[in-house]
Amino acid sequence: MLHEWLYIGIFLTIALAIPAIALTIAGILSPKKPNPIKNSTYECGMETVGVSWIQFKVQYYIYGLVFLVFDVETVLLYPWAVAYNKVPLYGVLEGILFVFILASGLIYVWRKGALEWV
Amino acid sequence: MSFIQDPIPWVIHWLETLLIGWGLSESLTQVVLFVLGAGLISVGAMFFTTMLIWAERKIGGRFQDRLGPNRVGPWGIFQTFADMLKIFTKEYINPVGVDKVPFNLAPVLSVAAVLAIWSVIPFSQTVFGTDISVGLLIIIAVGGLGEMAIILAGFGSNNKYALLGAFRAVAQLISYEVPLVIVLLIPVMFSGSMGLNDIVAAQKIPFIIYAPVACVIFFICSIAENGRAPFDLIEADSELVAGYNIEYSGLKFGMFFVADFLHAFTSAIVFTTIFLGGWQGPGVEEMPVLGGFYLLLKTLVVYFMMLAIRFTVPRFRIDQMMALNWKVLTPLSLVAVLVTAVVDKSIPQGNSLFRIAALLVANLILWLVADRMITAFRKRHPVQVVSNKRPLARPERLPAGGEGISQ
Numbered sequence: 001m002l003h004e005w006l007y008i009g010i011f012l013t014i015a016l017a018i019p020a021i022a023l024t025i026a027g028i029l030s031p032k033k034p035n036p037i038k039n040s041t042y043e044c045g046m047e048t049v050g051v052s053w054i055q056f057k058v059q060y061y062i063y064g065l066v067f068l069v070f071d072v073e074t075v076l077l078y079p080w081a082v083a084y085n086k087v088p089l090y091g092v093l094e095g096i097l098f099v100f101i102l103a104s105g106l107i108y109v110w111r112k113g114a115l116e117w118v
Numbered sequence: 119m120s121f122i123q124d125p126i127p128w129v130i131h132w133l134e135t136l137l138i139g140w141g142l143s144e145s146l147t148q149v150v151l152f153v154l155g156a157g158l159i160s161v162g163a164m165f166f167t168t169m170l171i172w173a174e175r176k177i178g179g180r181f182q183d184r185l186g187p188n189r190v191g192p193w194g195i196f197q198t199f200a201d202m203l204k205i206f207t208k209e210y211i212n213p214v215g216v217d218k219v220p221f222n223l224a225p226v227l228s229v230a231a232v233l234a235i236w237s238v239i240p241f242s243q244t245v246f247g248t249d250i251s252v253g254l255l256i257i258i259a260v261g262g263l264g265e266m267a268i269i270l271a272g273f274g275s276n277n278k279y280a281l282l283g284a285f286r287a288v289a290q291l292i293s294y295e296v297p298l299v300i301v302l303l304i305p306v307m308f309s310g311s312m313g314l315n316d317i318v319a320a321q322k323i324p325f326i327i328y329a330p331v332a333c334v335i336f337f338i339c340s341i342a343e344n345g346r347a348p349f350d351l352i353e354a355d356s357e358l359v360a361g362y363n364i365e366y367s368g369l370k371f372g373m374f375f376v377a378d379f380l381h382a383f384t385s386a387i388v389f390t391t392i393f394l395g396g397w398q399g400p401g402v403e404e405m406p407v408l409g410g411f412y413l414l415l416k417t418l419v420v421y422f423m424m425l426a427i428r429f430t431v432p433r434f435r436i437d438q439m440m441a442l443n444w445k446v447l448t449p450l451s452l453v454a455v456l457v458t459a460v461v462d463k464s465i466p467q468g469n470s471l472f473r474i475a476a477l478l479v480a481n482l483i484l485w486l487v488a489d490r491m492i493t494a495f496r497k498r499h500p501v502q503v504v505s506n507k508r509p510l511a512r513p514e515r516l517p518a519g520g521e522g523i524s525q
Contacts, residue, residue: 015233026369081306117437
């Protein structure tokens with residue numbers, strides 16, 4: 001059991017190391033001739049006005065919240081799906097009740113107009 | 119098992135005996151083999167990407183009535199290597215005010231997030247990295263790391279366009295992850311396990327036949343997760359300059375590029391594994407090595423379909439794309455899970471032909487109902503052109519009776 005996860009750990013380390021090594025090699029090979037114009041923020045030739053970390057509209061945050069609710073609730077359905085072949089129809093219906101809870105959440109968000117891209 | 123029937127486990131077994139013969143302990147041998155295997159798979163995937171980039175450019179050229187790359191080597195096959203040489207010697211531009219850690223971490227993370235998916239893919243009956251019981255969850259979780267890379271890139275760049283592009287990209291990616299995750303319940307239900315080996319082993323008949331609606335939803339969502347046309351709003355050149363990777367140069371930009379191409383192939387291989395039966399095919403019981411070829415063949419077909427869609431379908435607008443996800447795919451995937459669960463449980467077990475027929479009919483009815491509902495909805499809400507009445511500099515010069523400029 002544990003050595004299976006060891007493989008995942010090794011794989012993740014190697015997957016992180018390969019691009020890191022490639023970037024380091026390219027950093028050694030590449031020329032380094034910075035100048036202020038080249039290093040300025042790229043906005044199609046316009047001068048940057050104000051700070052760059054500005055506030056954006058709340059729509060993205062709402063999508064983030066809805067995603068969080070849905071993903072967490074769906075992950076709770078996975079154990080039910082694994083046990084699907086072993087439980088009787090009654091157990092399946094309980095899972096379906098949970099799907100209805102998910103759907104009611106979706107309908108609520110929809111009726112509140114949070115899904116409209118404004 | 120002889121060498122011809124199954125070469126790779128044969129080589130692994132030979133290496134194992136060799137290493138133990140050198141006096142290494144059993145667990146250390148295991149670790150060495152893991153490092154070797156993981157290194158081989160990830161380096162192989164990276165080199166495979168160079169071929170994929172060439173193939174994609176060539177096929178894309180043919181789709182658009184061009185020749186595609188044709189100068190470097192036969193059929194331009196070494197074009198990518200020439201590009202690699204060039205990009206390796208390009209200067210890194212570090213724009214003023216970047217947040218160093220996220221800015222440099224993002225390209226690494228974006229490649230690593232895609233590569234790590236390969237750790238759980240079963241390549242044939244006997245060749246797989248590891249058979250953990252939550253392989254499907256690993257794929258979903260690691261897919262989420264890619265979104266992390268995008269938001270890091272956008273936040274670290276100190277650029278408004280990059281930040282806006284990253285927000286849009288993450289809004290798209292997390293939205294399309296919802297139906298993807300819901301739909302993946304169906305293969306788990308059929309196979310009774312979240313391990314990818316068990317899922318493939320359960321597909322004597324591929325799941326695409328049991329659950330075509332789920333299959334189509336998964337396909338659409340995986341294209342959207344790639345951020346490819348028709349969902350390529352992540353790099354909408356005309357609106358966001360270039361998107362989240364605008365401030366990157368040299369190989370740092372190249373890493374996002376590599377991650378994009380590798381992700382397309384990776385989602386093709388995940389789709390094949392989950393819905394098309396992975397390595398299953400005639401004769402795999404006797405010759406497990408055939409499984410690898412079947413997997414490659416199916417994956418290439420799926421990959422070609424993704425390319426065909428990419429090069430022929432125009433782009434969605436962002437509100438259309440979000441509406442498609444939240445108002446069509448998410449409810450449809452919930453209903454698909456519900457219908458599949460009820461139908462599969464209520465029919466008598468054992469008769470596989472009857473089961474296939476019942477599930478197919480259920481899916482067909484679901485598809486038709488969804489189609490009718492969308493058509494009715496679009497009849498009730500016809501498309502409105504908001505730019506119908508534009509403010510004019512000189513309204514008195516309009517033709518008589520004209521309210522605005524006609525389209």
